[in-house]
Amino acid sequence: MDLAHTPEEDEFRARLREWLAKALPSLPPKPSPDDWPGRRAYDLGWQRMLYDAGYADVHWDASPTTRLIFLEETEKAGAPYVGANFVGLLHAGPTIAAEGTAGQRARWLPPILRGDEVWCQGFSEPDAGSDLASLRTRARKDGDHYVVSGSKIWTSHAEVADWCELLVRTDGDAPRHRGITWLAMPMDAPGVTVRPLRTLAGSTEFAEVFLDEVRVPVANRVGEENDGWRVTMVTLSFERGTAFVGEVVACRRVLGEVAREARANGRWDDPAVRRRLGRLNAEFRALWRLTQWNVSEAEASGGMPGVGGSVFKLRYSRARQELYDAAAEVLGAASLDLDRRWVLDRLSSLSYTIAAGTSEIQRNIVAERILGLPKGR
Amino acid sequence: MRFQPTEDQLALRAGVRGLLERRFGRDALRAAVDSGGLDRRLWRELGEAGFFALRLPEAEGGVGLGLPEAVLAFEEAGRALLPGPLVATHLAAGTVPGAATGETVVTAVHGGLVTWLDGADVVRGDAAGAVPLRSVDPLTPLHRAAVAGAPDPLFMLLTAAEQLGTAGRAGELAVRYARTREQFGRPIGAFQAVQRLCAESLVRVEVARAAVYAAAVTADPVDMAAARLLADEAAVRGARDCLQVHGGMGFTWEADVHLCLKRAWVRAQCGGSVTESEELLAGDLLGEPA
Numbered sequence: 277m278d279l280a281h282t283p284e285e286d287e288f289r290a291r292l293r294e295w296l297a298k299a300l301p302s303l304p305p306k307p308s309p310d311d312w313p314g315r316r317a318y319d320l321g322w323q324r325m326l327y328d329a330g331y332a333d334v335h336w337d338a339s340p341t342t343r344l345i346f347l348e349e350t351e352k353a354g355a356p357y358v359g360a361n362f363v364g365l366l367h368a369g370p371t372i373a374a375e376g377t378a379g380q381r382a383r384w385l386p387p388i389l390r391g392d393e394v395w396c397q398g399f400s401e402p403d404a405g406s407d408l409a410s411l412r413t414r415a416r417k418d419g420d421h422y423v424v425s426g427s428k429i430w431t432s433h434a435e436v437a438d439w440c441e442l443l444v445r446t447d448g449d450a451p452r453h454r455g456i457t458w459l460a461m462p463m464d465a466p467g468v469t470v471r472p473l474r475t476l477a478g479s480t481e482f483a484e485v486f487l488d489e490v491r492v493p494v495a496n497r498v499g500e501e502n503d504g505w506r507v508t509m510v511t512l513s514f515e516r517g518t519a520f521v522g523e524v525v526a527c528r529r530v531l532g533e534v535a536r537e538a539r540a541n542g543r544w545d546d547p548a549v550r551r552r553l554g555r556l557n558a559e560f561r562a563l564w565r566l567t568q569w570n571v572s573e574a575e576a577s578g579g580m581p582g583v584g585g586s587v588f589k590l591r592y593s594r595a596r597q598e599l600y601d602a603a604a605e606v607l608g609a610a611s612l613d614l615d616r617r618w619v620l621d622r623l624s625s626l627s628y629t630i631a632a633g634t635s636e637i638q639r640n641i642v643a644e645r646i647l648g649l650p651k652g653r
Numbered sequence: 654m655r656f657q658p659t660e661d662q663l664a665l666r667a668g669v670r671g672l673l674e675r676r677f678g679r680d681a682l683r684a685a686v687d688s689g690g691l692d693r694r695l696w697r698e699l700g701e702a703g704f705f706a707l708r709l710p711e712a713e714g715g716v717g718l719g720l721p722e723a724v725l726a727f728e729e730a731g732r733a734l735l736p737g738p739l740v741a742t743h744l745a746a747g748t749v750p751g752a753a754t755g756e757t758v759v760t761a762v763h764g765g766l767v768t769w770l771d772g773a774d775v776v777r778g779d780a781a782g783a784v785p786l787r788s789v790d791p792l793t794p795l796h797r798a799a800v801a802g803a804p805d806p807l808f809m810l811l812t813a814a815e816q817l818g819t820a821g822r823a824g825e826l827a828v829r830y831a832r833t834r835e836q837f838g839r840p841i842g843a844f845q846a847v848q849r850l851c852a853e854s855l856v857r858v859e860v861a862r863a864a865v866y867a868a869a870v871t872a873d874p875v876d877m878a879a880a881r882l883l884a885d886e887a888a889v890r891g892a893r894d895c896l897q898v899h900g901g902m903g904f905t906w907e908a909d910v911h912l913c914l915k916r917a918w919v920r921a922q923c924g925g926s927v928t929e930s931e932e933l934l935a936g937d938l939l940g941e942p943a
């Protein structure tokens with residue numbers, strides 16, 4: 277049991293730190309949250325810088341510990357978040373790498389790494405959220421194409437995406453989980469309409485995507501026809517397993533800033549405020565340790581994130597909301613002012629117990645898959 | 654980074670668990686509840702097995718291991734609900750003659766309380782004028798001391814390790830019961846409300862485990878305070894939720910659940926002041942030295 281790093285890992289950290297110190301000042305100014313094309317350009321520009329410096333594939337090829345160091349250091353240095361590249365880098369890419377053919381890997385992976393193409397995730401539908409396997413968007417084969425009709429919802433970054441990892445139903449008669457297929461759909465294909473949805477934070481993070489007889493080449497299918505559910509489970513284990521690692525570091529930094537704000541505005545004199553922040557410090561320290569534990573376990577077992585991601589996500593999503601609630605207590609009336617820092621973060625933290633599988637669904641997973649309790653109802 | 658226990662550490666843990674299962678299984682636990690005394694023979698056996706001398710250097714007759722090993726051993730003691738001032742005796746090894754071998758039972762004043770005052774041979778700290786309490790935990794006699802006793806991060810951490818073990822036991826008891834008890838024609842574990850109690854228990858245990866093990870590795874007082882808060886929560890809430898899963902059976906003296914809960918309450922008080930831990934962690938946020 278140790279938390280020590282190898283000399284190679286220490287060296288990786290030192291080199292990365294040095295590079296970040298030089299690279300970050302050359303970044304263009306951050307675009308406003310409403311400027312989607314600007315955000316896309318900014319996020320992809322950052323990805324390109326990583327690519328040129330040889331860090332682009334750290335999420336795919338590096339050891340779990342190296343990836344952890346990467347996320348820790350970039351976050352500490354205040355580097356941009358993966359942003360628009362999230363789906364490509366953290367789910368579609370790893371899924372194609374694991375399940376795609378050589379040709380598919382050659383076609384799709386390099387542009388993700390170079391920051392040339394953005395992906396979005398077309399899983400959820402208006403009537404298929406938690407019950408994802410009930411999805412109804414249909415695809416029928418017509419020669420060497422699938423013809424896709426239906427609609428997707430809550431599709432993050434759809435407005436600026438080039439590709440969509442799309443789940444479609446290819447066999448309506450098979451048991452629900454068996455008739456699903458995973459397709460890479462170009463977002464500029466005729467018949468694709470994107471209608472942005474406004475979130476409660478006032479921004480347009482996600483969209484509704486309507487699909488009207490969209491022709492997708494059969495060659496764009498990853499995995500076998502009707503085997504998309506299994507491919508999807510690979511994707512989701514990446515999503516829950518590693519997606520939030522860097523954010524724990526960010527939360528620890530924010531917590532320190534909240535404490536300093538409290539001291540500056542006098543709220544620190546209230547012992548109840550101090551105790552609340554002290555408890556949150558314990559919480560985020562423990563979540564960071566749990567992250568290290570999961571990473572170390574993944575390393576020992578060959579790199580695949582396991583169901584431990586659900587344990588982590590359950591606790592982290594709650595802790596993140598508690599952090600911004602505590603920030604609001606420290607801010608007092610200013611917590612109602614959208615121009616104050618942390619107020620938008622507080623609003624966006626509300627999605628963490630919903631997106632990527634609700635807390636209720638994660639509890640079902642923990643109960644049934646980890647604890648082996650009978651299938652619930 | 655190999656945060657997972659090593660082969661040797663796993664073997665040590667299995668050894669302690671095996672010893673405690675043989676010598677302090679469920680029947681022994683229930684017999685101890687009825688008899689109420691401290692089992693001196695078991696104490697000496699623990700001494701022979703190196704439980705108290707675990708961290709004492711080999712040159713001084715100890716086992717020469719570190720905090721991570723101690724934490725694994727105390728987690729097992731907590732799982733077994735082993736009674737007695739285990740942490741105080743362990744911390745006295747090398748200072749108080751006979752503590753390392755289990756010949757001497759050492760207790761200490763912590764959080765204004767002394768456990769096993771009448772059963773111990775040596776008391777560390779000022780227990781003058783300590784007043785007996787009718788202890789809520791049938792397996793931990795308690796006295797109230799006039800002074801609080803200085804907070805000791807090591808005492809806190811090893812107590813947290815015991816809490817972790819008890820939390821794990823409570824979670825396992827709940828899951829086992831949920832799998833077998835049937836209502837409405839199915840195991841109650843098929844009902845989401847029950848699953849939820851079990852799942853939350855596991856999450857608390859896993860978060861506490863990461864915190865406790867990490868604090869053992871870093872030996873950092875702020876980490877130890879964090880570990881303590883999370884382990885207290887895991888043990889106390891875990892036992893409560895386990896009681897809930899057991900329904901009416903959980904409210905009986907016969908079920909072991911109350912023993913988990915009561916011990917968790919006792920340790921949460923003896924670990925030192927919660928407020929102090931929280932204040933320490935708050936000060937840390939401003940970069941104030943621990």
Ligand SMILES: Cc1cc2nc3c(=O)[nH]c(=O)nc-3n(C[C@H](O)[C@H](O)[C@H](O)COP(=O)(O)OP(=O)(O)OC[C@H]3O[C@@H](n4cnc5c(N)ncnc54)[C@H](O)[C@@H]3O)c2cc1C
Nearest residue numbers: 397398399400405406430431432627630631632633634636
């Ligand atoms: C910010 C954000 C971004 C998102 N991005 C994407 C994206 O890019 N691509 C994508 O495909 N999807 C995306 N989603 C969708 C997300 O995955 C779903 O919202 C989520 O899985 C829940 O589905 P739902 O909204 O249909 O809620 P529902 O499934 O209708 O759930 C409603 C309520 O019922 C509960 N519930 C449902 N079933 C059960 C059950 N079996 N047991 C207990 N409780 C249950 C839920 O927990 C919830 O409380 C995003 C969501 C958000 C909030």
